[in-house]
Amino acid sequence: MAKILMKGNEAIAEAAVKAGAQGYFCYPITPQSEVAEYMSRRMPELGRVFLQGESEVAVGNMLFGAASTGLRVFTTSSSPGISLMQEAISYMAGAQLPAVIVNIMRGGPGLGGILPAQSDYFQAVKGGGHGDYRLLVLAPSTVQEAVDLMMLSFHLADKYRNPVMMIGDGMIGQMMEAVEFPDEYKEDPLPPKDWDLTGAKGRSPRVVKSLFLDPVKLEDNSWLLHEKYERMKREEVRYELYKVSAKNKILIIAYGTMARICQTAIDELEQEGISVGLFRPISLFPFPEKEIKKEASKKNIQTVLTVEMSTAQMMEDVERAVLGAKPMAFFGHTGGIVPTP
Amino acid sequence: MANHSNTIFSRPEALYDTVTHYCPGCTHGVIHRLVAESLDELGVRERTVGVAPVGCSVLAYNYINCDFMEAAHGRAPALATGFKRMRPDMIVFTYQGDGDLASIGMGEIVHAANRGEKITVIFVNNAIYGMTGGQMAPTTLANQITTTSPNGRNVTDTGYPIRIAELLATLQTPGYIERVAVHTPQHIIHAKKVIRRAFKYQVENRCFSLIEVLSTCPTNWGYTPGEAIKWLEDNMRPYFPLGCFKTPDVKEVR
Numbered sequence: 001m002a003k004i005l006m007k008g009n010e011a012i013a014e015a016a017v018k019a020g021a022q023g024y025f026c027y028p029i030t031p032q033s034e035v036a037e038y039m040s041r042r043m044p045e046l047g048r049v050f051l052q053g054e055s056e057v058a059v060g061n062m063l064f065g066a067a068s069t070g071l072r073v074f075t076t077s078s079s080p081g082i083s084l085m086q087e088a089i090s091y092m093a094g095a096q097l098p099a100v101i102v103n104i105m106r107g108g109p110g111l112g113g114i115l116p117a118q119s120d121y122f123q124a125v126k127g128g129g130h131g132d133y134r135l136l137v138l139a140p141s142t143v144q145e146a147v148d149l150m151m152l153s154f155h156l157a158d159k160y161r162n163p164v165m166m167i168g169d170g171m172i173g174q175m176m177e178a179v180e181f182p183d184e185y186k187e188d189p190l191p192p193k194d195w196d197l198t199g200a201k202g203r204s205p206r207v208v209k210s211l212f213l214d215p216v217k218l219e220d221n222s223w224l225l226h227e228k229y230e231r232m233k234r235e236e237v238r239y240e241l242y243k244v245s246a247k248n249k250i251l252i253i254a255y256g257t258m259a260r261i262c263q264t265a266i267d268e269l270e271q272e273g274i275s276v277g278l279f280r281p282i283s284l285f286p287f288p289e290k291e292i293k294k295e296a297s298k299k300n301i302q303t304v305l306t307v308e309m310s311t312a313q314m315m316e317d318v319e320r321a322v323l324g325a326k327p328m329a330f331f332g333h334t335g336g337i338v339p340t341p
Numbered sequence: 342m343a344n345h346s347n348t349i350f351s352r353p354e355a356l357y358d359t360v361t362h363y364c365p366g367c368t369h370g371v372i373h374r375l376v377a378e379s380l381d382e383l384g385v386r387e388r389t390v391g392v393a394p395v396g397c398s399v400l401a402y403n404y405i406n407c408d409f410m411e412a413a414h415g416r417a418p419a420l421a422t423g424f425k426r427m428r429p430d431m432i433v434f435t436y437q438g439d440g441d442l443a444s445i446g447m448g449e450i451v452h453a454a455n456r457g458e459k460i461t462v463i464f465v466n467n468a469i470y471g472m473t474g475g476q477m478a479p480t481t482l483a484n485q486i487t488t489t490s491p492n493g494r495n496v497t498d499t500g501y502p503i504r505i506a507e508l509l510a511t512l513q514t515p516g517y518i519e520r521v522a523v524h525t526p527q528h529i530i531h532a533k534k535v536i537r538r539a540f541k542y543q544v545e546n547r548c549f550s551l552i553e554v555l556s557t558c559p560t561n562w563g564y565t566p567g568e569a570i571k572w573l574e575d576n577m578r579p580y581f582p583l584g585c586f587k588t589p590d591v592k593e594v595r
Contacts, residue, residue: 054448058448058452060419061419061449062423064410065421065422087416091413199389205409206409
């Protein structure tokens with residue numbers, strides 16, 4: 001298929017359509033409302049479900065109900081809206097429901113602002129809602145990558161029966177870039193569903209729930225979830241290296257839009273004779289700990305520099321990966337300020 | 342010799358043969374049975390999904406024999422909406438108490454009703470939070486003593502009890518809304534007809550329906566089962582009048 005020029009938010013919407021999303025539930029919030037506007041036309045023309053709910057609290061719970069059918073469903077929102085969805089996200093993780101949630105991040109805390117930020121890292125990666133659970137978290141750095149990761153998110157949600165969150169900052173949502181969609185959506189085979197609610201015809205009733213009043217059963221469920229997260233750590237680590245070489249003095253760790261800005265800075269520094277490499281995590285959970293440790297431990301690296309559009313949230317995970325092996329530094333802006341190279 | 346016995350009463354297929362966890366004199370069991378009988382009679386048990394609430398009926402799926410989802414407190418109408426929109430061929434009902442529906446879930450029920458979701462809501466009103474130990478609910482009567490209104494509900498501080506059926510009946514969107522009670526055999530017989538009608542409207546894909554059922558809570562009211570029935574009759578019925586507040590058959594019902 002030929003390349004077309006698309007805004008990030010619309011490209012994400014179309015990617016979900018291509019990946020077979022049968023239902024989309026939403027509540028308007030800047031800077032991602034274009035997804036809802038696009039889907040309000042696109043889904044009905046395909047005979048699929050579009051619904052604007054009364055709040056993000058309701059939308060998150062509509063997603064729970066919709067996901068219980070076993071059909072592919074998703075929602076998109078931005079930081080304050082994602083906070084309101086944490087209730088349903090925790091319940092979906094506990095009940096092992098697959099769903100895709102996109103957070104086009106804006107500055108916080110509170111109402112914050114509407115400009116791009118990466119300050120929901122902890123919320124996405126460390127839980128957000130209550131209980132022992134994790135989301136599989138992916139972070140694109142271009143509109144094309146947002147398309148690719150959006151399609152992958154639906155597959156991973158089904159593979160692990162777990163909510164998957166794709167986080168992009170406002171820049172990813174609002175920027176226009178040339179994107180290419182595959183002619184045909186292809187994915188690896190998935191196990192047949194034996195949990196979806198289709199009516200108790202010719203079988204015993206099924207219950208989709210996160211309630212286990214017996215502490216032994218609740219603990220069993222928590223360890224079952226834990227095993228899934230350990231499997232994700234083995235199988236779903238994704239990252240990219242840029243100009244990483246034995247000449248590097250500094251290793252930058254950055255993701256999303258920030259990583260892209262760092263690439264330009266690295267190119268400019270190269271002209272000045274300063275060699276810097278970039279390690280870009282694509283999966284934020286699972287975090288590429290071993291891989292960062294390996295790159296940071298190389299003899300030529302003198303400093304590990306974490307760069308974020310937040311006040312050093314991911315840096316805690318980088319520190320955990322590097323384990324004091326090298327001096328650490330941080331550079332960042334937040335609140336909607338996007339640094340220039 | 343031919344067997345001349347006829348079965349005139351039996352457990353509905355949609356109800357499990359199990360031991361109840363509900364307190365003596367609680368009417369949840371009766372309401373569960375009316376739901377189960379309705380599913381059986383309409384022949385829809387095998388294409389029905391129930392949504393259990395948070396509250397005493399959180400384990401409704403241990404009694405009603407169909408697929409179920411377990412909702413967060415108050416969010417059952419949102420779950421039901423999500424499911425029904427994806428699978429309009431299936432029958433979806435929520436079963437919610439007054440703390441669940443009229444307090445934390447007020448937003449979800451109003452908007453589900455206003456969108457005209459083709460779901461059936463069984464709203465059990467016993468004027469108190471049961472499972473958490475008898476706290477004041479939005480439906481708690483004026484001067485009623487609860488664990489969080491130890492001197493009786495003071496309406497100047499906490500407002501008056503909310504009449505959900507009347508409130509939802511003000512919406513322009515067509516729907517079926519009726520309040521019934523299950524504290525006497527006559528009332529149970531009528532409640533059964535009403536609950537069955539609510540499911541029938543869904544089978545016909547006609548409208549949203551909510552049936553408010555006045556129910557007893559002897560344990561948290563501090564009465565014997567017999568006293569609780571009298572308390573419902575003497576105190577709840579005058580404030581929560583029984584009757585149909587909205588029907589898809591007639592344009593306006595007053």
